Amino acid sequence: MKYIIQPGIQIGNPEIRNIHVLTPEEVNEYRENGFTCKECAYQLIFYGIGYEVTCIEIWQKGNKEHSLIIPAFLLPHRIYPVYVYAFAINQYSSRPQLGQRKVAKETREKFGLKTFAHTTVGRAMKALAETLTQATAIDTEATEDTEQETVQNKANTGAIQQGRFPSVRDTSTIREIVMSFFSEKLKSHCQEWFSVACDYIAIYWYIHFERLLMNTAPVIGRKLSFVIQNT
Numbered sequence: 001m002k003y004i005i006q007p008g009i010q011i012g013n014p015e016i017r018n019i020h021v022l023t024p025e026e027v028n029e030y031r032e033n034g035f036t037c038k039e040c041a042y043q044l045i046f047y048g049i050g051y052e053v054t055c056i057e058i059w060q061k062g063n064k065e066h067s068l069i070i071p072a073f074l075l076p077h078r079i080y081p082v083y084v085y086a087f088a089i090n091q092y093s094s095r096p097q098l099g100q101r102k103v104a105k106e107t108r109e110k111f112g113l114k115t116f117a118h119t120t121v122g123r124a125m126k127a128l129a130e131t132l133t134q135a136t137a138i139d140t141e142a143t144e145d146t147e148q149e150t151v152q153n154k155a156n157t158g159a160i161q162q163g164r165f166p167s168v169r170d171t172s173t174i175r176e177i178v179m180s181f182f183s184e185k186l187k188s189h190c191q192e193w194f195s196v197a198c199d200y201i202a203i204y205w206y207i208h209f210e211r212l213l214m215n216t217a218p219v220i221g222r223k224l225s226f227v228i229q230n231t
Contacts, residue, residue: 002067005206007199009071011046011053011081019053021069027056034060040068045079048112072199075214084111085214086198088121089128090186093179096172124214129177131209 006021022030027037038057043050053074059066073081088107092098098106104118185204186197205213 002065003206003212004067004069005072005203006069007072007203009073010195011044011051011071011073014049017049017051019051019071021053021055021071030056030058036060042074042076043079044074044081045113046081046084046111048114072202073195075212078214080111080113080116082198082202082213083195084113084116085120085124086182086186086201087111087194088116089124089178090182092121092125093175093182096175125174125178127214128181129174131211132177132181 009019009021011019030037035058040055040057042053042055044053045051053071055071055074056069057066058069068076070076073083075082075085078085084107087110088103091106092100092103095103100118100121103121104116107113107121108116182201185201186194202213205211
């Protein structure tokens with residue numbers, strides 16, 4: 001499955017609980033160009049309100065892979081939009097005085113959630129840190145410092161000096177790796193900018209790491225497909 005990520009689609013207006021990633025005219029345009037289109041609906045909860053997000057799966061005859069067009073805030077098979085997870089991850093990575101349970105409680109209160117497990121924070125942090133670390137370790141072709149290399153160098157100087165591959169099992173290391181990545185992309189706490197920054201993070205993650213944010217494994221057989229479409 002390939003993904004086409006659509007930024008700029010908003011969730012959170014209680015008067016618009018049925019969100020469509022494409023307009024009927026855009027779906028018809030795909031069909032006129034020879035694509036078969038199928039609707040895929042996902043249920044999300046945001047600020048205590050339920051939403052249904054209708055995505056479009058497209059493919060052409062003879063294609064071995066389908067493409068799923070999704071909004072940037074959607075994490076398929078997770079019940080909350082990316083903003084919830086990004087908030088929790090940013091809180092936990094940037095405020096070392098907070099434990100996982102405290103961050104989970106703050107996240108539930110902020111977004112009006114009945115449930116948000118503290119273990120989700122820990123698993124997400126570990127997966128993100130491992131992705132950042134591994135991606136940097138195998139990037140041997142870069143000729144200058146990339147963003148990932150900067151994260152690696154900043155967070156793991158001690159481990160490198162000791163001649164070992166840095167472990168992300170250590171909580172402080174995990175926090176610093178993830179904080180270094182998120183701090184450059186979450187520069188404001190106002191809700192409008194936060195959503196834009198989260199869209200950027202989701203798109204960046206897919207392009208650079210060949211997986212959706214919060215996924216622990218890359219998309220098998222994936223060919224890079226990133227399309228910005230105006231709605």
